[in-house]
Amino acid sequence: MASINHQASALKTGQVVLLVLLYIFLYFPLLFITYDSFVHNIIWPFPPEWTLEWYQKLLGMSDFHAGLKNSFYIGLFTAIPATLFSTAAVIGLLKYRTRWRGGMILLYISPLFVPGLLIGISTLMFNANVMGMSGKLISAIIANTTEDIAFSFLVILAQLVRYDWRMDEAAMVFGATPAQVFWEVTLPTIWPAILGSFLVSFILAFNNLEISYYNLGAIPTLPTIAWGSLRHGIKPELFALATVINMLVFTAIAGLFFLIQTGMVRFGYRGE
Amino acid sequence: MAVKQFLHSKDLKALALSLPGALFIIFFLFLPLATIVIYSFWRTESYTMIADWNLNNYLTILTTKTYLTFLFRSLAMSLAVSFISLVYSWPVAYYIAKYGGRYRLILTMLTAAPFFTGILLRVTAMQQILGPIGVVNMFLSNIGLKPLHLLMYSHYATALGLIYLWIPFMVLAIYLSLLTFDFKLLDAAMINGASPLRAFWEVTLPLNWIGTCIGLALVFIPTFAATITPKFLGGVNGALYGNILAHQFGSTGTWALGSAMGVLMFTISSLFVFIVFKTVNLNRSGYTGQIAGE
Amino acid sequence: MDTNKFLYFFKDMQTSSYALQLVEVEKQFGDVRAVDNVSLEVKKGEFFALLGPSGSGKTTLLRIIAGLESAGKGSVFIGGKNVTQNPPYARGIGMVFQDFLLFPHKTVGENIAFPLKMKKMSPTHQQEQLNWVLDLVRMKGYEDRFPNQLSGGQKQRVALARGLVARPDILLLDEPLANLDRELRKEMEVEMRRFQAEIDIPFVYVTHNQEEALTLSNRIAVMKDGHFEQVGDKLELYDEPKTAFVASFLGLNNTISGEVLRQENDFSFIDWKGIELKIPTPNGIKPGDRIAYYLRSEKMHINPLGKNTPVDGSIVLAARLRDIIFKGQYSDYFVILDNDEEMVISDVPDIESLKIGGKVDVSWLPSSGFSFAADGEE
Numbered sequence: 013m014a015s016i017n018h019q020a021s022a023l024k025t026g027q028v029v030l031l032v033l034l035y036i037f038l039y040f041p042l043l044f045i046t047y048d049s050f051v052h053n054i055i056w057p058f059p060p061e062w063t064l065e066w067y068q069k070l071l072g073m074s075d076f077h078a079g080l081k082n083s084f085y086i087g088l089f090t091a092i093p094a095t096l097f098s099t100a101a102v103i104g105l106l107k108y109r110t111r112w113r114g115g116m117i118l119l120y121i122s123p124l125f126v127p128g129l130l131i132g133i134s135t136l137m138f139n140a141n142v143m144g145m146s147g148k149l150i151s152a153i154i155a156n157t158t159e160d161i162a163f164s165f166l167v168i169l170a171q172l173v174r175y176d177w178r179m180d181e182a183a184m185v186f187g188a189t190p191a192q193v194f195w196e197v198t199l200p201t202i203w204p205a206i207l208g209s210f211l212v213s214f215i216l217a218f219n220n221l222e223i224s225y226y227n228l229g230a231i232p233t234l235p236t237i238a239w240g241s242l243r244h245g246i247k248p249e250l251f252a253l254a255t256v257i258n259m260l261v262f263t264a265i266a267g268l269f270f271l272i273q274t275g276m277v278r279f280g281y282r283g284e
Numbered sequence: 285m286a287v288k289q290f291l292h293s294k295d296l297k298a299l300a301l302s303l304p305g306a307l308f309i310i311f312f313l314f315l316p317l318a319t320i321v322i323y324s325f326w327r328t329e330s331y332t333m334i335a336d337w338n339l340n341n342y343l344t345i346l347t348t349k350t351y352l353t354f355l356f357r358s359l360a361m362s363l364a365v366s367f368i369s370l371v372y373s374w375p376v377a378y379y380i381a382k383y384g385g386r387y388r389l390i391l392t393m394l395t396a397a398p399f400f401t402g403i404l405l406r407v408t409a410m411q412q413i414l415g416p417i418g419v420v421n422m423f424l425s426n427i428g429l430k431p432l433h434l435l436m437y438s439h440y441a442t443a444l445g446l447i448y449l450w451i452p453f454m455v456l457a458i459y460l461s462l463l464t465f466d467f468k469l470l471d472a473a474m475i476n477g478a479s480p481l482r483a484f485w486e487v488t489l490p491l492n493w494i495g496t497c498i499g500l501a502l503v504f505i506p507t508f509a510a511t512i513t514p515k516f517l518g519g520v521n522g523a524l525y526g527n528i529l530a531h532q533f534g535s536t537g538t539w540a541l542g543s544a545m546g547v548l549m550f551t552i553s554s555l556f557v558f559i560v561f562k563t564v565n566l567n568r569s570g571y572t573g574q575i576a577g578e
Numbered sequence: 579m580d581t582n583k584f585l586y587f588f589k590d591m592q593t594s595s596y597a598l599q600l601v602e603v604e605k606q607f608g609d610v611r612a613v614d615n616v617s618l619e620v621k622k623g624e625f626f627a628l629l630g631p632s633g634s635g636k637t638t639l640l641r642i643i644a645g646l647e648s649a650g651k652g653s654v655f656i657g658g659k660n661v662t663q664n665p666p667y668a669r670g671i672g673m674v675f676q677d678f679l680l681f682p683h684k685t686v687g688e689n690i691a692f693p694l695k696m697k698k699m700s701p702t703h704q705q706e707q708l709n710w711v712l713d714l715v716r717m718k719g720y721e722d723r724f725p726n727q728l729s730g731g732q733k734q735r736v737a738l739a740r741g742l743v744a745r746p747d748i749l750l751l752d753e754p755l756a757n758l759d760r761e762l763r764k765e766m767e768v769e770m771r772r773f774q775a776e777i778d779i780p781f782v783y784v785t786h787n788q789e790e791a792l793t794l795s796n797r798i799a800v801m802k803d804g805h806f807e808q809v810g811d812k813l814e815l816y817d818e819p820k821t822a823f824v825a826s827f828l829g830l831n832n833t834i835s836g837e838v839l840r841q842e843n844d845f846s847f848i849d850w851k852g853i854e855l856k857i858p859t860p861n862g863i864k865p866g867d868r869i870a871y872y873l874r875s876e877k878m879h880i881n882p883l884g885k886n887t888p889v890d891g892s893i894v895l896a897a898r899l900r901d902i903i904f905k906g907q908y909s910d911y912f913v914i915l916d917n918d919e920e921m922v923i924s925d926v927p928d929i930e931s932l933k934i935g936g937k938v939d940v941s942w943l944p945s946s947g948f949s950f951a952a953d954g955e956e
Contacts, residue, residue, distance in 0.1 A: 019665065023480065027379035031391075034376055034455075037448065038398045041409035044419060048412065056422045097305030104301025108294035116302050123313055125501065125557065127509030129526055130320075130546050131313070133533055137323060137543070138316035141333060158313040161305055170460070212400075219402025221512065226533065238404050242516070251412075254405040261400045269393060471646055472679035474666040476740065477696030482667075486692075490683045567724055570682040 042258055049251035066252040073241075073249060079232040085149060086233060087218035090156040091164075094213040097157075098164035099206055103198070106169075107177050117169075123162040128222035131155055136226040152227040156220055160213035167212055171205035204271050211264050219257065317550070324544035331537040341544030351528065351545075358525035359552070361439065362508040365446045369503050370496065372447075373454040378488075380455075381462035392459055395452045403449065407516050410445045414517065437519025445513040450506055454499035461495020465570075491570040493563070501557045508553050525549065596658070597622045597748050597780040598643065603652030605638055605804075612638040614804035616652075620748065620782060620797075625774050627791040627812075628784045629827070630801030636784045639801070640750055643782065645669050657747035667696070672741030672779075673750040676757060678733045680725040686736050687721035693744040711743045714773060731762045738770075742777060751783045755790065767793050788828050792816065800824045822870050822950040830872035832921050835952050838865045845944065851917040855893060860949045868952035875924040877946035880911050883937040894941045897921070899934055913940055 048054050052061040070076060101120055105113050123131070135155040139148075175198075183193045217224075221235040228236060234253065241247045327336045345351045380391045398406065413419050414435045421431035434440050465488070473483040489496070511526040518524070529549065532542030598620040605613040612635045620626045628636040641647040643654055645666035653662045661669045672693070680689050687708060688695075694704045712718045715735040725733060734754060741749050755763045771794055774781050785791055791798050792812055799809040800823070808815055808824045819825035826833070834855065836848035846859045848869055857871045879888075880899075888894050897913035900920070909927040914920055923940055932938065 019480065024379070024383065027375045027383075030372065031376045031379050034372070034451070035394060038395065038452070041406070041413050041448070042398060042401065045405075045409045045412060054412075055417050056419075056426070093308070097308060101302035101305045104298045108298035110295045110298040112295065112298060112302075116298075116306060119306050119309060120302075123309065125505055125553070126313065126317070126550070127506050127553070129509045129511055129530065130317070130550060133529075133542060133546055134316035134320045135312070136533070137539060138319050142319060154312050158309055161309060165305075215400045219400065219405075221402065221404050235402060235404050238408075242404070242408065250405070250408055254401065254408065257405060258401055261397070265393065265397055265400070269390070272389070466679070468675070468677070469679055469681060471666075472673070472675060472681075473692070474646070475644055475669075475671065475673040476693040477667045477744070478692075479665075479667055482696065487681060487683075491681075568683040 042254070045251045046255045046258065049248065049255045054248050054251070066248045069247075070249040070252040070256075073237065075232040075237050079234045079237045082149060082231060083218050083233040083235070086153055086156060086220070086224060087214040089153045090160055090217035091210045091213035094157050094160040094164045095206060095210045097161050098168055098209060102165060102168045102172050106172050106175070107180070120165040121162050123159045124166075126159075128159065128220070131159055132223045132226035135223070139227065149228070149231060152224040152231075152233075153217075155223045155227050156217040159220075159223060160216055163216060164209040164213050167209040168202070168205045171208075172202060175201065204268070207271070208268050211268055215261055215264065219261075320543040320546050323540055324547045326540045326543075328538050328540040333539060341541045342548070344541065345544060345548060354523065354525045354528050355548075355552075357439075358508055358510075361443060361446070361510075361524060362504050362556075365443055365450070365507045366500050366504045368443075369447055369451045369454045370500060373451060373458055373499065374496075377455050377458035377462060381459055381465070382467055392456065395455045399449075399452050403512050406449060407445060407513050410441075410448055411516050414441050414444065437517065437522060439518060439522060441517040441519075442510075442514045442522055442524070445517045446507050446510055449513065450503045453502040457495050457499030457502060458492060461492040461498075465491055490568060494569050497560045497564060500560050504556050505553045508556075509549060595622070596620065596655070597624070598782065599655040600639075600643070601653045601655070603639070603642060603654065604650045605635075605642060605647065606650050611804050613642065613649075616804070616806060618799065618806075618809070620780050622780055623778045624780045624797060625771070625795045626780065626782050627795035627798045628782065628801055629786070629788060629791040629798050631786055631827070633803075634801040635804035636786075636801045637752060638804075640752055640782065640784050643748075644671060644673055644750055670744075670747050671750060672744065672746040672748070674734075674737045674741045674752065674754045676753045678725075678737045678757075680733055680736055680740075682725050684724075685721060686717065686723050686725070686728070689725065689736060690739045690743050692740060697744065707743050707745075711739045714742070714776065715739045715769075730758050731766065734758060734766060735769075738773065742773070742779065745777075746779065749779055749781050751781060753785050754783075755785075756787075763790075770794055792828075800827055819872070819948055822872070822952075825872040825948050825950065829874070830948065831875050832873040832878070832947075834871040834873065834919075834947075835868060837868050838863060840865055846949075851919055853895065853915065853917050856944045857947070857949050858944060860951055863951055869949050870952040871947050871949045873942060873947035875910065875922040876908075878921070878923040878925070878940055878942040880913070880923045880925050880932065881939050881941075882931045883939055885931070886939040886941055888941045889943060892941045892943050894939055897938055897940050899932060899936050899938050902932070902934060911938075913938060915940075 047060075048057055049066055050060070050062055050064070051057040052063045052065065098120065101116065105116055132155065135151060135158075139151040139154075179197055180193050183197045184190075188196060219235060221239060224233055225236055225239070234257070238250050238253060241250060323333060324341055325337050325339065327334045327338065327340070345355070376395075380388055384391050411418065415421070416431060416436045418436070420435060424431055435444075469487050469491070470483050473487045474480070478486055509526050509529075510524055511530045514522045514524040514527055525545070526549075529542055529545040532538045532545060596619050598618070600616055600618040603613055603616045604611070614635070616639060628639065630636045638647060642649045643656075645661070645664060645668075649662060653660055655661065656669055656671060681692070684692070690711060691704050691708050694707055699707070708721070709718075712721070715738055717732065717735050717739065720728070720732070720736075725736070728736065737754070741751075755766055758766060767790060770781075781794075783791070783794060795812055797810065798812050798815050800807045800815065802823050808820045815824060816828055819828055819830070834848075834850050834857070836850040836855070838846045838848050839854065840847050841859060841864075844859055845856050846863060846865075846869060847854055847856055848871075855871075857869060860869060863869060879886075881887075883896060886894055895915055897915045899911060900914050901912040903910040903912075904927060905924075908924050911923045911925065911932070912920060913923065921940060
């Protein structure tokens with residue numbers, strides 16, 4: 013009965029509306045592009061004239077295969093060190109109480125507060141003038157790693173704050189060496205978090221433009237190819253590209269999510 | 285003795301594990317940033333940097349009307365985008381945190397997922413929606429209305445694009461903060477005479493203020509540095525500070541000036557973050573510094 | 579229903595003598611009826627306890643009074659006014675929660691003054707009230723501390739102070755002592771009675787702990803499955819439980835049940851696993867029915883075998899002493915009777931003659947206990 017209920021449910025409904033609108037706002041452009049990538053009449057695709065020409069054009073784009081390969085390399089070789097560094101750091105900082113903890117955490121998160129543009133130009137100049145290696149894949153990889161360490165760190169941190177380190181102590185009481193503890197106790201519990209952070213780093217580096225652009229010179233990656241052709245007006249091949257990338261990202265996230273559901277990990281989800 | 289103690293101490297173990305990454309960040313992030321600070325005081329001539337220490341770069345930026353215009357434009361844009369994101373994100377994050385139940389994870393991941401498609405493709409998608417021959421305007425002309433000039437190639441389009449890009453960060457920051465918030469405190473507030481709005485202002489917002497500040501920082505910083513979004517959505521007159529900065533690293537090769545612009549950008553962003561976090565009073569934030577198992 | 583509504587409206591004008599009144603309140607959660615047609619009146623100055631096991635609906639009832647849940651049916655009157663439609667912040671009540679729920683980002687002073695601030699009271703007036711209540715709960719000088727700097731007992735006092743500072747019409751307490759350790763709880767029980775007596779605001783106190791209810795309250799309502807089993811003065815409930823549930827909940831720790839063999843005058847003789855016992859007859863019981871008889875351990879006596887000097891009419895049974903738990907002023911004796919049933923007797927400690935394993939006599943007067951129809955309900 014009661015106005016108590018009316019007020020509460022009015023607020024709740026309002027929030028739901030805003031949430032739904034947000035999802036529409038976020039996904040409509042992407043979904044529309046996906047739809048558009050399969051039609052010929054891209055400007056007003058109703059009714060649709062189905063075609064795969066854009067995908068063919070995409071594959072035929074010069075540099076496409078090179079770009080794909082390079083993006084993949086950047087993604088992979090960024091994700092590996094980023095994940096390794098951040099996993100070690102999170103375990104070290106959470107397991108062992110130290111007065112360096114606060115400072116270290118801030119340090120690892122600091123890349124988030126430097127915009128990609130700045131990372132790009134600063135590493136460009138640093139590599140060019142100080143290190144003498146500009147326009148190489150490795151410089152892009154390094155630059156991406158600095159940013160992705162931060163993301164990686166947060167993903168793993170979010171999971172590990174809930175980990176009870178006394179389990180490790182218990183394992184040691186029962187005779188496990190530190191290596192065994194990690195392998196038998198810690199890792200089985202946290203591996204989805206590690207996988208998640210790997211995926212996050214990979215995707216971010218794969219898709220990155222601003223950081224990579226400045227460090228690559230003429231080396232093509234998918235984003236730089238897209239950038240190049242965009243400057244000459246919208247090319248529908250890019251819709252095909254976007255769709256492909258979206259599919260990959262979606263599959264990766266869905267896969268991870270599925271793992272979480274069947275596994276034991278909850279990223280910041282606290283069952284009530 | 286003390287050395288031996290240290291060798292087995294927790295300090296050492298923590299350091300051993302966290303030092304590699306830390307050194308990496310220091311060497312490959314901080315050091316480059318330091319170099320652009322140095323370069324900002326130098327001069328460029330024929331595509332080479334000359335160590336001729338001077339303040340000309342800064343003077344140029346701060347006294348030339350054009351540069352200042354772009355600076356203030358970006359500032360205004362960033363503040364507006366941050367504020368709008370803040371106001372919109374709160375009810376959304378609140379709903380997911382309080383009422384999401386076991387769907388909380390999916391709902392949050394759904395807000396975060398678009399982020400991974402990469403800036404360029406998202407902006408492209410936005411352009412296809414908002415542009416002069418974008419869906420919105422085509423839809424309007426199909427039903428006989430005039431296209432919305434406001435939406436195409438304007439600062440409004442850029443703002444919309446920037447919100448589109450960065451709002452997931454704000455939602456996530458507030459949501460994560462709300463996860464550790466005891467909603468029962470609101471029962472106590474209401475019993476003691478606070479209406480829902482009052483309860484939000486007196487209890488919910490203060491106890492989640494740190495999360496809110498983090499969200500503000502995470503939105504302001506990339507917005508202030510935006511280049512791609514204004515380039516593709518802002519139209520001919522849509523350039524922002526970031527574009528001018530990027531330009532220095534293009535054909536003109538004026539790296540020294542670009543460095544100075546970069547330093548200035550970083551300073552202003554940091555100033556914003558500093559001011560925002562100055563409002564945080566740890567005593568009044570519900571922060572206990574405790575982690576599970578301690 | 580209409581006549582009732584009119585009567586209650588009429589009563590409304592006269593109920594200013596009641597601090598709290600519930601009229602036929604009901605609340606359903608899906609299939610479960612959490613609160614089942616509950617009516618209640620609490621006068622000013624009363625200390626009223628809602629006693630019941632978990633799931634009895636007592637917390638739901640409290641939340642309905644507070645306005646945190648809405649009643650499916652029925653009305654709530656506070657201070658004579660019908661507040662059924664009012665949100666919690668418009669009911670003029672105070673509440674103390676089990677986990678205190680102090681605002682971690684506000685000082686003790688700000689926490690306590692919160693309801694006054696919501697009322698837009700002037701700062702000077704606020705300070706006056708704050709001083710008064712700090713004095714009452716003996717927390718003067720703690721105004722500038724933060725909740726995370728306080729001990730459990732101190733937090734509880736602050737929570738209490740916050741509940742009382744605005745001089746509400748009633749104070750609701752939801753198992754406030756449940757999170758305190760035993761020593762502290764005993765202390766706070768005494769303190770609470772003192773507070774309530776000093777300020778004359780009625781307390782409505784929810785608990786599952788019968789000892790707490792008996793120590794603190796004037797009147798108790800025993801709740802089961804959403805309804806009141808019995809409401810009355812605490813001594814009344816203690817000495818005259820009306821149902822088996824109330825009896826067992828109020829600490830009658832010996833249960834005897836058996837089939838009625840024969841009856842004489844007001845007594846029935848039942849077969850308790852082979853022992854024949856004389857028990858007062860409950861209403862409507864005939865031979866062949868089952869009776870459950872509840873007996874307090876304090877009303878029994880224990881002596882070494884053969885050394886009994888029972889009062890006329892007592893039942894005396896032989897038993898073996900299994901265990902003794904020393905409780906200071908008395909001891910709990912656990913015995914096993916010849917029919918393998920166990921009983922507890924609380925009697926004066928006697929280390930000399932009563933030893934574990936030894937044979938003893940236990941005795942009691944049949945009228946000391948309470949009998950109810952067994953009904954297969956246990």
